[in-house]
Amino acid sequence: MRAFADRHPFWSLVILVLAAVLLWMIFAIWPDWLEDLIGRKKVFLNALFNGITLGGLYFLVASGFTLIFGLMRNVNLAHGSLYLLGGYLGYVTADVTGYWLLAFPVSFILVGAFGILLQIFVFRRMEGQDLRQTLVTIGISIVMADLMLWIWGGDFYNISPPEWLSGPMSTFFVTGAKSSGELVYMKYPMVRIVIFAASVVVGVGMWLLLNRTRIGMLIRAGVDDRDMLSATGARIQLVFVAVFAFGAGLAGVAGVVGGTFQSIAPGEDVRFLLASLVVVIVGGMGSIQGAALGALIIGMAEQFGSVYFPTYAVVLTFLIMVAVLAFRPQGLMGRN
Amino acid sequence: MAVTERDPARDARPLSWIERIPGRYWLIGAALLVMPVFASDFVLFQIFGWTFILGIIALSLMFLGGYGGMVSLAQMTVAGLAGYMVAIFGESAISAISLNWPWYIAIPLALAIAVLFGTLTGWLAVRTDGIYTIMITLAIAAAFFYFVRQNYVMFNGFSGFNGVLPPDLFGVDWRGPKAFYYLTLFWAVICYLAVLYISRAPFGLALQGVRDNQRRMSALGYNATAHRVAAYAFAAVLAGIGGILLTWQSAQVSPGTAGIGPAIDVLVIAVIGGMRHPVGAFIGAFVYVILKTFALDALVAVGLAGERFQLLIGLGFLVIVFWSPDGILGLWDRWRESRGKDPLLDRGGEGP
Numbered sequence: 001m002r003a004f005a006d007r008h009p010f011w012s013l014v015i016l017v018l019a020a021v022l023l024w025m026i027f028a029i030w031p032d033w034l035e036d037l038i039g040r041k042k043v044f045l046n047a048l049f050n051g052i053t054l055g056g057l058y059f060l061v062a063s064g065f066t067l068i069f070g071l072m073r074n075v076n077l078a079h080g081s082l083y084l085l086g087g088y089l090g091y092v093t094a095d096v097t098g099y100w101l102l103a104f105p106v107s108f109i110l111v112g113a114f115g116i117l118l119q120i121f122v123f124r125r126m127e128g129q130d131l132r133q134t135l136v137t138i139g140i141s142i143v144m145a146d147l148m149l150w151i152w153g154g155d156f157y158n159i160s161p162p163e164w165l166s167g168p169m170s171t172f173f174v175t176g177a178k179s180s181g182e183l184v185y186m187k188y189p190m191v192r193i194v195i196f197a198a199s200v201v202v203g204v205g206m207w208l209l210l211n212r213t214r215i216g217m218l219i220r221a222g223v224d225d226r227d228m229l230s231a232t233g234a235r236i237q238l239v240f241v242a243v244f245a246f247g248a249g250l251a252g253v254a255g256v257v258g259g260t261f262q263s264i265a266p267g268e269d270v271r272f273l274l275a276s277l278v279v280v281i282v283g284g285m286g287s288i289q290g291a292a293l294g295a296l297i298i299g300m301a302e303q304f305g306s307v308y309f310p311t312y313a314v315v316l317t318f319l320i321m322v323a324v325l326a327f328r329p330q331g332l333m334g335r336n
Numbered sequence: 337m338a339v340t341e342r343d344p345a346r347d348a349r350p351l352s353w354i355e356r357i358p359g360r361y362w363l364i365g366a367a368l369l370v371m372p373v374f375a376s377d378f379v380l381f382q383i384f385g386w387t388f389i390l391g392i393i394a395l396s397l398m399f400l401g402g403y404g405g406m407v408s409l410a411q412m413t414v415a416g417l418a419g420y421m422v423a424i425f426g427e428s429a430i431s432a433i434s435l436n437w438p439w440y441i442a443i444p445l446a447l448a449i450a451v452l453f454g455t456l457t458g459w460l461a462v463r464t465d466g467i468y469t470i471m472i473t474l475a476i477a478a479a480f481f482y483f484v485r486q487n488y489v490m491f492n493g494f495s496g497f498n499g500v501l502p503p504d505l506f507g508v509d510w511r512g513p514k515a516f517y518y519l520t521l522f523w524a525v526i527c528y529l530a531v532l533y534i535s536r537a538p539f540g541l542a543l544q545g546v547r548d549n550q551r552r553m554s555a556l557g558y559n560a561t562a563h564r565v566a567a568y569a570f571a572a573v574l575a576g577i578g579g580i581l582l583t584w585q586s587a588q589v590s591p592g593t594a595g596i597g598p599a600i601d602v603l604v605i606a607v608i609g610g611m612r613h614p615v616g617a618f619i620g621a622f623v624y625v626i627l628k629t630f631a632l633d634a635l636v637a638v639g640l641a642g643e644r645f646q647l648l649i650g651l652g653f654l655v656i657v658f659w660s661p662d663g664i665l666g667l668w669d670r671w672r673e674s675r676g677k678d679p680l681l682d683r684g685g686e687g688p
Contacts, residue, residue, distance in 0.1 A: 075471060135607055139657055143650035143654065270596055274474070321475055329463040
């Protein structure tokens with residue numbers, strides 16, 4: 001961060017000013033002229049929170065995608081299908097057993113196991129053939145989408161969270177003041193906050209795993225130079241399988257999360273595949289921090305877009321992608 | 337690489353252009369020309385018309401993928417944009433938006449805009465390579481789909497345009513089965529020959545050089561980026577022609593025409609047919625159309641629900657990618673090789 005400030009003093013200043021303005025907008029009671037200009041503060045805060053929590057969900061999906069890409073150089077275009085599969089499995093688990101929390105490990109293990117099968121029977125057979133792997137994953141996603149449509153039909157499913165998580169929660173953010181001078185505090189759905197906290201925990205956990213453990217060291221070495229790592233005697237195939245299973249499992253968990261605060265239905269696979277593609281392109285391929293930054297930007301852009309210019313909300317995210325590609329093709333946090 | 341094999345014995349005297357066309361071209365050409373005599377209207381319009389159109393769009397992907405090494409999923413988007421432009425500048429049932437300009441302005445303008453869009457897409461996509469290109473073009477295709485679905489001022493949103501008909505030229509109804517068959521055949525042949533010609537012209541050879549080794553071509557003084565962007569521009573011409581024909585065939589264009597599903601279908605067609613030779617695009621399109629038209633009946637006949645068409649296509653695609661990366665063309669080559677193989681020499685029987 002210091003190096004960045006040294007190299008780009010002007011842009012650091014711009015970012016600092018923007019952050020200060022944002023903080024002021026979050027914590028201050030808005031004066032009338034600002035409310036006249038962009039609407040009520042409650043709407044703004046809600047969009048901001050929705051954007052951040054949506055970013056958390058995108059991060060869960062995209063981090064597995066970027067991890068798999070970073071290590072194995074294969075673009076798994078079936079990642080969205082893994083997300084959807086996880087959602088359906090989580091729904092079935094929660095529906096049958098009645099325990100919402102049980103849906104997470106079940107989805108993680110089953111989708112992770114499916115990822116292991118994919119890695120062993122598909123990707124290992126065509127190592128180093130990027131294009132062919134990508135085409136195969138497109139085929140797999142077509143087949144999986146139709147199989148899931150066959151089993152679960154075209155209905156919307158919603159995984160309902162347990163009672164202690166449903167309902168709104170008071171926060172300490174002021175949305176305005178009543179005429180009597182009493183402050184109004186913002187209420188926000190509990191489950192979204194919990195889920196966002198969980199995705200932060202996952203993110204920090206991944207960072208610790210990658211930077212502080214032996215297996216993380218192996219993975220980082222593999223990202224930098226795969227051939228050299230295998231020449232030193234590391235059992236790289238085992239690392240590949242583990243990372244693939246972990247990434248797939250994360251997509252499955254994200255499916256349960258998505259099923260809880262949105263819904264799961266056919267077509268969601270493509271939506272989340274595209275979201276993770278855009279997130280990863282914006283953030284930088286193969287970088288976990290990049291995925292986090294990209295997910296935050298895209299989540300916020302989507303939510304603010306749908307509040308302030310509803311017609312072109314989806315296009316906004318793609319405009320961001322195009323801008324990043326035009327000026328920094330390797331992504332915001334990517335390396336050359 | 338599409339290099340013709342020469343017979344050294346016949347090189348002695350210069351051949352007239354008729355003799356230089358291989359025999360199978362005459363055979364297939366004659367069969368396609370007399371097709372309307374015995375084929376039904378349904379076969380002409382729905383099967384062959386659609387095959388040629390999808391073939392042209394897949395051909396644009398084959399050109400990029402096969403000769404340029406760039407697999408773009410945005411070709412259907414370019415086609416869809418051309419269709420939209422014809423509907424907007426020309427005539428359609430949505431009279432509030434359509435400008436009703438004459439065809440000789442509307443069609444070239446639509447093609448020009450499609451080419452411009454394709455070139456811009458290429459300019460963005462060539463900043464990256466390999467698998468990144470797939471992802472970026474997929475994202476562009478999705479952005480276009482969502483944009484036209486939301487935009488009601490110009491693109492009429494969800495419902496799109498209907499009643500987009502070909503112009504009434506020479507007093508022929510160009511949507512009649514026979515006329516439409518010849519129209520699509522004509523353009524398919526033109527596009528096929530154009531790709532074949534360009535693949536052997538200096539530009540095409542340089543493009544293949546860039547595909548094989550970009551650094552070496554740059555060292556030789558070729559501008560690799562310019563060649564790639566130019567390839568996108570040329571592919572956009574093909575896709576634009578295909579898109580206009582597609583719009584005329586169904587008489588409508590809507591966001592679904594250029595959605596993510598169709599974009600992937602074009603890739604499936606190109607891969608099933610094989611990306612090594614332009615004819616692969618048309619073979620793939622024919623297989624796809626036959627499957628799409630008759631899979632329903634076939635699936636019901638074996639006791640499965642008819643909606644499982646996607647499963648069939650997906651599995652077929654997987655099988656092809658797994659066992660024959662060069663598609664049906666690759667299978668054909670392999671079969672020819674194995675047929676003439678000498679078991680002792682372990683190589684083809686023909687030639688030295």
